[in-house]
Amino acid sequence: MADRRVLVKVLGGGGEVGRLSVLLRYSDSRRAVILDAGVNFDENDNPVFANTYPPKYVEAIVLSHAHLDHIGTAPMYYISGNPAIYATRPTLEMARLMWADFLKINGYYSPYEAGEVDKAVAATRTIDYGDEVEAAGFTLRFYNSGHIPGSVFTLIEADGLRIGFTGDVNTVETKLMKGMDIDSIGGVDVLIMEATYGASTHPPRRVSEAKLVSIVEEVVEQGGTVLIPAFSIARGQEVMMILEEYGVDVPVAVDGMIRKTTEIMLENRRYINNPHLLERAYNDYLFVRGWRDRSRVWRRPGVIIASAGMLKGGPSLYYVKKIGGKKKNAVILVSYQAEGSPGRRLLEEGKIPGSEEMLKARLEWLDLSSHADMYGLAEMARRLKPSRIIVVHSDAEVAAKFVEYLRGRVDGDTRIDIAVNNAEYILEA
Ligand SMILES: [Zn+2]
Ligand SMILES: [Zn+2]
Numbered sequence: 225m226a227d228r229r230v231l232v233k234v235l236g237g238g239g240e241v242g243r244l245s246v247l248l249r250y251s252d253s254r255r256a257v258i259l260d261a262g263v264n265f266d267e268n269d270n271p272v273f274a275n276t277y278p279p280k281y282v283e284a285i286v287l288s289h290a291h292l293d294h295i296g297t298a299p300m301y302y303i304s305g306n307p308a309i310y311a312t313r314p315t316l317e318m319a320r321l322m323w324a325d326f327l328k329i330n331g332y333y334s335p336y337e338a339g340e341v342d343k344a345v346a347a348t349r350t351i352d353y354g355d356e357v358e359a360a361g362f363t364l365r366f367y368n369s370g371h372i373p374g375s376v377f378t379l380i381e382a383d384g385l386r387i388g389f390t391g392d393v394n395t396v397e398t399k400l401m402k403g404m405d406i407d408s409i410g411g412v413d414v415l416i417m418e419a420t421y422g423a424s425t426h427p428p429r430r431v432s433e434a435k436l437v438s439i440v441e442e443v444v445e446q447g448g449t450v451l452i453p454a455f456s457i458a459r460g461q462e463v464m465m466i467l468e469e470y471g472v473d474v475p476v477a478v479d480g481m482i483r484k485t486t487e488i489m490l491e492n493r494r495y496i497n498n499p500h501l502l503e504r505a506y507n508d509y510l511f512v513r514g515w516r517d518r519s520r521v522w523r524r525p526g527v528i529i530a531s532a533g534m535l536k537g538g539p540s541l542y543y544v545k546k547i548g549g550k551k552k553n554a555v556i557l558v559s560y561q562a563e564g565s566p567g568r569r570l571l572e573e574g575k576i577p578g579s580e581e582m583l584k585a586r587l588e589w590l591d592l593s594s595h596a597d598m599y600g601l602a603e604m605a606r607r608l609k610p611s612r613i614i615v616v617h618s619d620a621e622v623a624a625k626f627v628e629y630l631r632g633r634v635d636g637d638t639r640i641d642i643a644v645n646n647a648e649y650i651l652e653a
Pocket of ligand 1: 392
């Protein structure tokens with residue numbers, strides 16, 4: 225079957241960080257595998273879905289992890305179909321929360337509803353690292369991608385051709401995650417890779433951690449309150465674990481979806497790096513359970529870790545309005561702040577989100593990324609030895625800079641493409 229070719233189509237995530245979705249099928253068949261099916265948001269914060277493929281031909285959807293930019297389009301396949309989803313247990317459990325939350329905020333713009341989400345959940349078969357699955361004539365195998373609990377790198381074998389799909393990766397160890405398991409993969413022919421941070425470098429982890437701790441101690445000692453807006457999957461837990469490990473002796477309150485996601489992580493502890501540390505933080509810190517707690521915690525000196533990470537609603541938006549007007553307080557952003565997000569506007573204009581008042585509290589932005597930076601990404605690519613690389617999930621300008629850097633680090637004959645949406649690639653098996 226040497227004349228069979230494999231078709232790769234980029235359904236979303238070409239030249240953009242968000243709505244990643246990649247289709248794979250043989251050139252002589254309509255049956256397909258979909259790798260991720262995420263959503264993006266436009267400048268008005270409305271959802272932009274990935275393109276889709278006729279659901280009746282989709283044999284499997286792999287969800288690399290539970291972030292919305294990888295799963296937000298997936299339930300669309302259940303309006304008129306019922307393909308199998310493959311995801312790890314923590315990904316499935318967190319995806320349910322994310323889909324429900326997505327519909328709560330964006331239901332009006334969504335072609336699918338809660339019924340489709342239920343069908344997607346019911347169609348999910350949980351997989352684990354090292355598992356092997358057959359779909360649409362391909363063999364899929366899963367590895368730890370190091371990004372967040374349950375995240376996978378997928379290796380697709382097609383008539384001897386090895387295709388790697390990174391999802392999101394992190395190659396360095398964090399409190400919450402061991403780094404990506406590159407060695408077990410053993411090499412690929414084609415690498416479809418994310419490059420979210422392809423043009424930047426992260427400071428050493430310990431530097432960011434120490435800075436976080438010192439700002440917290442300084443502000444609270446002066447009687448201030450520190451708000452740390454954080455994504456509810458991974459970043460919130462990472463901050464909790466840092467404060468716990470450094471033994472920061474101040475009251476810590478946690479608010480938003482972070483409680484539920486922490487519980488999911490603690491129930492799936494083999495997917496995290498230091499379960500005992502997370503458990504200690506979970507037991508030590510106050511989880512805000514209602515307005516009584518909520519209206520109390522910001523009046524006291526201490527730390528509040530709250531979703532959402534970009535201040536797009538959620539309790540963090542409530543708290544920033546409460547504490548932002550006082551100089552003794554501080555706001556520490558620890559998450560990626562997308563163009564046009566309230567968090568980014570706060571950094572650029574200094575106005576408290578949702579008001580005309582200027583922020584008087586100290587404002588900091590720390591890098592605690594769960595993504596590999598340009599060094600990590602290039603090192604991963606070098607070790608996987610692909611002869612062909614397709615860059616996705618990256619701003620077009622960032623991707624161009626990354627490819628320039630990458631060229632000097634992988635074999636000179638490697639063909640590298642920066643994907644655009646709807647691009648098709650034909651691979652010889
Ligand atoms: Zn992610
Ligand atoms: Zn992503």
